[in-house]
């Protein structure tokens with residue numbers, strides 16, 4: 001184990017805060033990112049670190065997962081944007097970046113790794129390493145970062161921390177970690193209860209042994225202030241706190257290099273404010289920067305000196321450092337600190353900002369290329385404009401191009417039709433979030449089925465994106481899953497049966513093969529299975545794939561859905577609409593339980609001979625309809641269908657609404673295949 005860091009050189013980091021507020025100096029710095037697969041507990045851990053480091057006032061009401069601050073993140077319980085925060089632990093400032101775990105945002109995590117000097121790699125004590133764990137670990141190891149492994153959620157009843165410990169080591173070997181990296185410290189933690197242990201606590205005992213950190217006096221270099229925060233309901237055997245984690249960060253994460261010389265900083269992430277525009281966030285690599293200073297914005301390119309005259313010079317309007325949940329305005333900051341610069345008009349991720357006298361570019365990380373594309377177009381349905389505020393192609397165009405300003409992995413292109421825009425992104429979640437955000441802002445539009453973006457292989461052949469698919473299901477469902485994935489061209493890569501009834505299967509599958517699979521998977525496994533997928537690589541075009549195995553029920557009338565009609569239809573499949581919902585001709589109102597589409601009349605009421613009969617409609621027993629979320633819709637629809645997105649509704653519809661037109665198109669499509 002590495003010993004405590006000795007104060008062998010003068011503390012180089014300095015941040016002068018504007019105004020009279022005295023800053024607590026000198027400080028040491030640690031810059032860390034928290035990385036993991038989705039839902040392994042990163043944001044919950046940051047909550048507890050903030051609490052125990054005393055960021056909140058005593059008694060202050062703080063919402064859970066406070067870093068997931070935007071409404072969509074709160075609603076979905078996931079992190080979408082990475083965020084910076086900082087805590088003080090003794091005389092050390094720890095800058096923490098909470099990152100998103102969903103695979104669509106992997107590129108962002110990769111860039112974040114450039115601004116930190118260490119990572120906390122969280123792994124769920126039951127799930128073990130997952131596809132995204134492998135991805136972020138590979139990136140962190142390749143950058144030479146030495147992780148601190150935190151086996152989290154040890155409180156879970158199905159936790160198997162020792163097995164997961166072994167699996168992490170196996171992963172490190174697989175990824176050819178250096179011996180120093182394999183020697184990473186392992187901690188056992190529960191972010192929910194705010195505890196971390198160096199040794200696995202005994203479930204029968206009281207409190208874990210947190211060797212070495214119980215006596216703060218023994219380590220005078222790192223006084224360990226702690227703001228006790230005991231989560232109600234903490235089991236006895238989990239008595240403890242996060243001191244072992246803070247200690248590990250101080251001991252194992254190297255302080256940032258504090259290079260003297262002309263200012264130089266790589267922009268790792270962007271933020272946006274309606275007042276100051278783009279905000280560039282990164283770690284100062286060398287020298288210092290002041291508010292009001294003129295800097296050079298170097299265009300992307302090879303590392304090294306950039307010729308004079310090829311870059312703009314701009315003034316840093318404001319300079320902010322991170323402190324708890326706030327950003328504090330500072331007048332100057334030096335190498336090693338993570339700062340936010342505003343006023344740099346046109347700045348992009350991956351660019352280097354320097355002293356104009358020493359325009360030396362750093363190696364950036366290219367923004368990941370999109371893998372799927374959809375068409376956004378003006379709503380042409382009969383309900384167009386009913387509840388949206390922005391419905392014209394001009395408004396749609398303006399909004400989409402504005403998005404590109406801050407959503408770096410997104411591309412928007414015009415098409416031959418002035419009403420349609422091609423939007424390319426990293427996956428269904430990436431595009432789904434854009435769609436959801438726009439709908440909340442009052443936009444209305446149609447979205448097509450996603451298409452994969454193909455590339456040309458080395459010999460001119462066509463390549464398409466492949467995904468890594470991981471499925472956890474109970475044994476009896478293995479057969480069904482294999483049967484369904486075969487025609488989708490999935491290749492079984494690994495299968496593990498640890499013997500407790502749940503089987504884990506890993507596949508390599510063309511991204512196209514996954515379209516429409518999630519809803520089938522949920523039906524087939526009756527909601528018991530878990531599936532995760534992430535982009536793996538480009539590979540040979542897999543040839544034609546079968547589409548959705550079931551057809552849909554299409555409304556042949558415009559009107560209002562009636563319980564009586566829905567009751568009769570639910571025998572034919574799963575409905576997507578509720579009674580009293582408006583429907584129109586060509587709208588998809590449910591899934592047919594067989595192949596082939598079915599024209600139906602969801603508005604057909606019982607003949608109203610007297611009041612009692614129509615009143616008795618309410619008593620009809622209806623299955624709850626399937627909720628159509630945007631991501632599900634994106635995965636679900638076929639080429640001849642569209643998603644209608646409005647502030648009040650997400651509907652599925654046929655491209656051609658009229659029955660005759662649909663038949664005609666279906667005939668010509670069949671003819672084209674034959």
Ligand SMILES: Nc1nc2c(ncn2[C@@H]2O[C@H](COP(=O)(O)OP(=O)(O)OP(=O)(O)O)[C@@H](O)[C@H]2O)c(=O)[nH]1
Pocket residue numbers: 036037038039040041042043044045065077078079080099100101102152153154155156189190191192193
């Ligand atoms: N049992 C248990 N559940 C936990 C623990 N930590 C977090 N959770 C739960 O796991 C879920 C995900 O937690 P988050 O902190 O949002 O996970 P995350 O890694 O930030 O997720 P993303 O940002 O979406 O990748 C939430 O429901 C938490 O309550 C833990 O230590 N034990």
Ligand SMILES: [Mg+2]
Pocket residue numbers: 042043044068078079098099100101
């Ligand atoms: Mg999170």
